[in-house]
Amino acid sequence: MQEPPVIIMKELCKFYEMGDQVVRALDSINLDFRKNDYAAIMGPSGSGKSTLMNIIGCLDTPTSGIYELNGQNVAEMNDDELALARNREIGFVFQTFNLLPRLNCLRNVELPLIYAGVPPEERNERAAEALRKVGLGDRMTHKPSELSGGQIQRVAIARALINKPSIILADEPTGNLDTATSHDIMNIFGTLSEVGNTIILITHEEDIARYTKRIIRLRDGKIESDSRK
Amino acid sequence: MKVPFRQFRYESVESLKMALFQIKANKTRSFLTALGVIIGIVSITMMGTAINGIDLGFEKSLSMLGYDVIYVQKTSWSTMGQWWRYRNRPDLKTLYAEQINRIITDNPRSELLLAVPQISTYQASARYHDRILEQVFALGTNGDYPATASGTLATGRFFTPGESAGDEMVGVIGDDVASGLFPNEPAVGKSIQIRNHRIRIIGTYRKQGKFLGLFSFDNQIIMPVGAFQKIYGKEMFITIRVKIRYQQRVEEAKEELLGIMRKIRRLPPGKEVDFSINEQKAFKSQLDPIKNGIAIAGIFITGMSLFVGAIGIMNITFVSVKERTREIGLRKALGARRQTILLQFLIESVMICLIGGFVGLLTSIIITFAIEKVIPDFPVRFSPDLVFASLGVSVITGIISGLAPAISASRLEPADSLRYE
Numbered sequence: 001m002q003e004p005p006v007i008i009m010k011e012l013c014k015f016y017e018m019g020d021q022v023v024r025a026l027d028s029i030n031l032d033f034r035k036n037d038y039a040a041i042m043g044p045s046g047s048g049k050s051t052l053m054n055i056i057g058c059l060d061t062p063t064s065g066i067y068e069l070n071g072q073n074v075a076e077m078n079d080d081e082l083a084l085a086r087n088r089e090i091g092f093v094f095q096t097f098n099l100l101p102r103l104n105c106l107r108n109v110e111l112p113l114i115y116a117g118v119p120p121e122e123r124n125e126r127a128a129e130a131l132r133k134v135g136l137g138d139r140m141t142h143k144p145s146e147l148s149g150g151q152i153q154r155v156a157i158a159r160a161l162i163n164k165p166s167i168i169l170a171d172e173p174t175g176n177l178d179t180a181t182s183h184d185i186m187n188i189f190g191t192l193s194e195v196g197n198t199i200i201l202i203t204h205e206e207d208i209a210r211y212t213k214r215i216i217r218l219r220d221g222k223i224e225s226d227s228r229k
Numbered sequence: 230m231k232v233p234f235r236q237f238r239y240e241s242v243e244s245l246k247m248a249l250f251q252i253k254a255n256k257t258r259s260f261l262t263a264l265g266v267i268i269g270i271v272s273i274t275m276m277g278t279a280i281n282g283i284d285l286g287f288e289k290s291l292s293m294l295g296y297d298v299i300y301v302q303k304t305s306w307s308t309m310g311q312w313w314r315y316r317n318r319p320d321l322k323t324l325y326a327e328q329i330n331r332i333i334t335d336n337p338r339s340e341l342l343l344a345v346p347q348i349s350t351y352q353a354s355a356r357y358h359d360r361i362l363e364q365v366f367a368l369g370t371n372g373d374y375p376a377t378a379s380g381t382l383a384t385g386r387f388f389t390p391g392e393s394a395g396d397e398m399v400g401v402i403g404d405d406v407a408s409g410l411f412p413n414e415p416a417v418g419k420s421i422q423i424r425n426h427r428i429r430i431i432g433t434y435r436k437q438g439k440f441l442g443l444f445s446f447d448n449q450i451i452m453p454v455g456a457f458q459k460i461y462g463k464e465m466f467i468t469i470r471v472k473i474r475y476q477q478r479v480e481e482a483k484e485e486l487l488g489i490m491r492k493i494r495r496l497p498p499g500k501e502v503d504f505s506i507n508e509q510k511a512f513k514s515q516l517d518p519i520k521n522g523i524a525i526a527g528i529f530i531t532g533m534s535l536f537v538g539a540i541g542i543m544n545i546t547f548v549s550v551k552e553r554t555r556e557i558g559l560r561k562a563l564g565a566r567r568q569t570i571l572l573q574f575l576i577e578s579v580m581i582c583l584i585g586g587f588v589g590l591l592t593s594i595i596i597t598f599a600i601e602k603v604i605p606d607f608p609v610r611f612s613p614d615l616v617f618a619s620l621g622v623s624v625i626t627g628i629i630s631g632l633a634p635a636i637s638a639s640r641l642e643p644a645d646s647l648r649y650e
Binding site for chain 1: 233235236239240243250254555556559560561562563564565566567568569642643644647
């Protein structure tokens with residue numbers, strides 16, 4: 001028997017009002033993600049990638065339609081419930097890394113656990129463990145400014161992993177990295193996928209998308225294609 | 230219930246750390262921001278110390294009059310300045326003291342203990358060889374006077390009831406008179422000249438200080454009533470000093486004394502009294518409104534500076550929110566709730582204010598200490614209340630000035646703020 005999908009989207013729409021025009025950023029999206037999916041969302045700029053990522057990441061709510069994350073309807077959540085969902089269900093990896101420059105790697109990685117109410121000793125332990133997983137066991141007390149771009153992104157991945165989220169959501173994770181480093185990062189995602197994580201990444205690079213097992217193409221707010229390897 | 234509280238605790242600790250980080254990272258900005266609070270707190274606490282000081286000086290002055298002595302006089306202390314109301318009253322007589330004493334010794338349940346006459350003038354001048362003191366307070370009384378007055382003797386002794394009954398020309402002088410007339414020699418045993426009479430000094434008082442900064446107890450020459458009247462005649466200002474049995478029962482004592490005085494003056498019931506019974510409380514009721522006026526005006530004016538400081542903090546916190554929009558977005562993406570962000574910025578502004586408050590407090594403690602050292606008579610006094618009050622005021626200032634920026638930070642949309650450049 002198959003487990004129910006982690007994410008279910010039905011007739012999901014997101015409209016923005018720009019003056020007297022209505023922009024249909026997402027138009028009747030029907031999409032499921034199962035546990036262990038390793039998917040890339042692709043499309044040219046303006047296709048609705050970022051909007052879709054914001055909605056999947058509970059940073060935004062849809063105008064209409066259903067978005068179920070682990071059986072909960074996100075469209076009906078209030079701000080605090082969305083924050084809780086982001087904290088428990090989603091691990092973010094950003095194109096611009098978004099580490100806090102004043103904190104060292106350990107403190108950056110443990111940040112989600114503070115908002116989850118985890119005691120300090122456990123936070124420390126889990127953050128160290130997550131950093132070891134991404135191969136940065138020897139850089140724990142370094143600050144982001146003392147690391148290379150690839151290392152910084154690995155810290156960000158460790159931060160995304162730390163609260164054992166249902167999905168890891170990566171927005172152009174290699175957009176600011178050179179080819180060799182991008183390859184390293186994608187290998188890490190590959191490994192994470194193999195050990196059972198659900199990963200969705202957003203990219204416009206075919207080379208990057210090729211690492212994944214499923215490619216979803218968007219155009220003008222609609223799904224153009226959805227193919228699995 | 231337990232997890233949310235723990236979460237709140239961890240978030241607060243995190244916010245506290247971040248606030249310290251921020252303050253350390255922007256030292257100059259934090260200092261300039263805190264300066265507004267520092268100045269505000271210094272001015273408020275200095276005002277507080279001044280009010281405390283006035284209060285203290287006042288209490289000290291009143292205790293010189295004695296809490297257990299009431300005074301029968303021609304005029305009332307509580308309506309000072311309305312001398313015309315008392316102009317036509319008959320003068321008191323020193324004899325009344327004896328009459329009062331006779332009545333109270335006959336009444337074992339009397340609230341009154343002892344009445345002592347006093348006849349005085351502010352206009353005395355005293356001479357010893359070529360040294361002359363003007364505007365000395367000369368006072369005629371009897372041997373019971375020390376029981377009704379503050380002050381202790383530095384040298385010599387007070388005159389005995391025998392000496393006062395015998396109208397002997399002896400006197401006890403205050404410290405200023407002693408040091409003015411006898412700067413390099415002991416006063417006791419010498420004779421000073423008042424008008425055409427000579428008074429032999431038999432004792433000197435220790436320094437006592439001024440009453441409300443106006444009247445000095447150190448500028449007195451105290452002599453027997455008879456001696457005084459030989460020099461100045463009988464037409465001088467007379468006071469009957471009456472010591473009461475219980476400090477707490479001043480009102481009852483005044484009531485009894487009023488009855489006794491009416492009897493002595495033979496005033497029929499219903500007729501208005503032609504004398505006044507005064508106590509130190511009268512000064513308090515006169516001066517309290519003045520003191521409160523100074524306090525209210527002072528706190529209002531100094532409060533303005535704190536208000537300006539608060540606006541400065543609000544401004545800087547708004548700037549800080551703008552600068553850290555991405556950080557706010559990130560924290561929200563990682564699971565920070567609205568109240569978490571709100572708390573973080575509130576803690577930051579409260580922190581700056583508290584640090585400012587501490588620095589301000591320290592500054593005013595140093596200033597107060599310096600004033601006390603340099604000008605010992607200047608009325609300043611620091612109290613623990615002031616410490617709590619000023620730290621409390623700092624926290625409230627921090628909350629008020631941080632609230633609006635913190636709310637705007639907490640309402641930022643996470644998706645937009647993550648993309649903010």
